[in-house]
Amino acid sequence: MAAQTQPGVVLVPADQVVDLAPMPVGVGEGAVHRTTWTDGRSSAGVMHIDAGHHLGEHTHRRHHHHVWIVSGRTRVLGAELAAGSYAHIPAGVAHDFEAVGDEGCTVFYLYQQGESG
Secondary structure, three states, rough: OOEEEOOOOOOOOOOHHOOOOOEEEOOOEEEEEEEEOOOOOOOEEEEEEEEOOEEEEEEOEEEEEEEEEEEEEEEEEOOEEHHHHHHHHEEOOOOOOOOEEEEEEEEEEEEOOOOOO
């Protein structure tokens, strides 16, 4: 999956990210994610939502959700965020991600288990 130069270090070049297994996410079709790293408590990856699709409202009971918009635009919690934007959604907050516009959106995400987790 990724080149390792030292124990615990994970490096995934851009051309290898697209080769990672896409996993469906959310309701219906139109969204996939690729996990780039996990340690069993937290995980990171890249998610793409096709234009006109969304994940469906959901809640992470134990995990904080950090999201950086890489390309396109997404609507989350009533706000429209463009490429370069960041969102933090604490554990327990219901939310959805909806691709806005014609190109869909790609985000980098990190799920970090909270203190009570």
